[in-house]
Amino acid sequence: MKQFPENFVWGAATAAYQIEGGWREGGRGPSIWDAFAHTPGKTFANQNADVTCDHFHRIDEDVALMKAMGLKAYRFSFSWSRLLPQGRGAVNEAGVAFYDRLINALVANGITPWVTLYHWDLPLALQMELDGLLNPEIAEHFARYAELCFERFGDRVKHWITFNEAWCSAVLGHGIGYFAPGRTSKAEPYIVAHNLLRSHGRIVEVYRRKFQAAQRGVIGITNNCDWREPKTDSAADRAAAERGLEFFLGWFADPIYRxxxxxxxxxxxxxxxxRFSEEDRAMxxxxxDFFGLNFYGGMYASEPPADRVVATTVPTGNGGMAEDQRVELSDDPSWEKTDMNWNVVPQFCRKMLGWIDQRYGHxxxxxxxxxxxxxxxxxxxVAVNDTKRSExxxxxxQACHEAIATDKVDLRGYFCWSLMDNFEWALGYSKRFGLHHVDFATGKRTPKKSAGWYAEVMRNNAV
Structure with missing residues (x-):
């Protein structure tokens, strides 16, 4: 058994749009994902998340699922348009009451809430009226929304994440149009990323100035990155791999840490x-307060020939901005793949953690x-016998443990994606990540073997 450090955080994660449903109930306003998913041809089989897991009506049942498996922490997101239907202005008190119920149920059952303020579901009104994330003013709207959350929930929520995978909002939402709001551009991803970083800075400034001392919480951002392994040991391929990581993760982490x-x-x-203003740079x-990482896989990286046009890879390859970064990505045929066609290479996780540790000062x-x-x-x-998920x-x-024990990386927690099967964005209900199976016709939850296996890991604090 490989023992994890004392107080290591064990959790599972979800996102509001993917599980809540109740899209027109309880005063909730529409989001860009409601508009996108209701546009023919944008999602698998034109599926949407109007009902999805129906978490809106099943809070108690879902918290009982978490309690049954001994979950220590639950990461979930707020739906901005459930709290502020227009993205600004009048507060929807029914939305506040919904999240109060959820947070209170978690706390009562000894489960620590970790709240993500933004997991891609911008209120549609802000998109229509202000051009959404392309408008520099969005930073002020994010800050006001966040302040509302800190005011209403910060007495019980002590772990805040400002943004989930800003890379996806920038590249998939505004570069290749694969995610809401479905725009395509070679310039907009950089503008969106810039505004999201500025927004993060403003949110954190508000929290630290007005709430952190009294509420004694922590706040950070979660970025996603796939590892880039040099295809050969040549200087060119090593440089390409480094460039690939900098274009993927450095884009969002360097401004914060460097x-x-x-x-x-x-x-x-x-x-x-x-370019950042001096005020933005200082913020x-x-x-x-911590480095949030969503990690799923990786690819080989190599230097392309000078005359080759590097096309943007398919969305699941997480290449992004390929023409600018000029990195050729490839697989090893021996690598096992998930149903997302993502490569299963655990040592890439250890390498990714080490890269973050070294580049950003431990x-x-x-x-x-x-x-x-x-x-x-x-x-x-089939779903309940998911031994491959447990494996x-x-x-x-095990790779995480090696990073901690051997490489001395300060890894403090692990959240499994996902607590339950849900709406997998543009892929609809065609992909299932859950520790619990969901029958989307009836809403019935069934624990998979992985839920029981993960419960043992959490109970033993070891793998």
């Missing part, structure tokens, strides 16, 4: 990469998402 975007981005992107620097790290989708799980009998989590946790 004061500006990576040099390779400045060189490649030129005037399309915005951003050291604005994360920050406390939480893996805020890791997990796998498996095929055939629409069938509940996936096991080998990744």
């Amino acid at each position: 004061g500006d975007y990576p040099d390779c981005m400045r060189a490649a992107v030129g005037d399309r990469l915005p 951003l620097k050291d604005s994360s 920050p406390p790290i939480y893996i805020t998402e890791n997990g796998c989708a498996l095929p055939g799980e629409d069938d509940v009998q 996936f989590i096991r080998v990744y946790l």
Whole structure:
């Protein structure tokens, strides 16, 4: 048994749009994902999350699921448009009451709430009226929304995450149009990323100035990154792999930990990469109490021939901004893949943690998402015998343990994605990541074997 440090945080994660449903109930306003999913051709089989897991009506049942498996922490997101239907202005008290019920149920059952303020579901009104994340003013709206959350819930919520995977909002939402709001551009991803970083800085400034001392909580940001392994030991491929990581994770982490975007981005992107004002730079620097990482896989990286046009890879490859970063990505045929076509290489997780540790000065790290989708799980009998999921989590946790014990990385927690099967964004209900099977026709939850296996890990604090 590999023992994890005392007080290691064990959790599972979800997101509001993916599980809540109740899309027009309780005073909730529409989000950009409601509009996107109701647009024909944007999601698998034109599926939407109007009902999805129906968590809106099943809080008590879902908290009981968490309690039954001994969950220590639950990471979930607030729906901004459930709290502020127009994104600004009048507060929806029914929305506040909904999250009060959830938070109180978690606390009563000894489960620590970890709240993500923004998991991609911008209120539609802000998109229609202000051009959404492209408008620099969005930072002020984010700050006011966050302040409401701190005021109403900060007496019980002590762990805040400002943004989930800003890379996805920028690249998938505004670069290749795969996610809401479905825009395509070579310039907009950099503007959106810039505004999200500025928004993060303002949110944290509000929390630290007005709430943190009294509420005694922590606040950070969660970024996603896949590892980039040099395809060969050549200097060119090593440089390409490093450039790939800087374009993926450095883009969002360097301004917080090092004061500006990576040099390779400045060189490649030129005037399309915005510049921070001194005020924004000051707010951003050291604005994360911990480093949140969503990690799923990785690929080989190599230097492309000078005359080759590097096309944007498919969304699941998480390449992004390929023409600018000029990194060629590839797989090893021997690698096992998940149902998302993501490579299963646990040592890449250890390497990713080490890279973060070295580049950003040994920050406390939480893996805020890791997990796998498996095929055939629409069938509940197939789903409950998900030994491959348990094995996936096991080998990744072993890699995490090596990072802690051997590499001295300050990894403090692990959240499995996901507590239950849910609406997998543009892929609809075609992919299942859950520790619990959900029958989307009836809403019935059924624990998979992985839920029991993960319960043992949490109970033993060991794998």
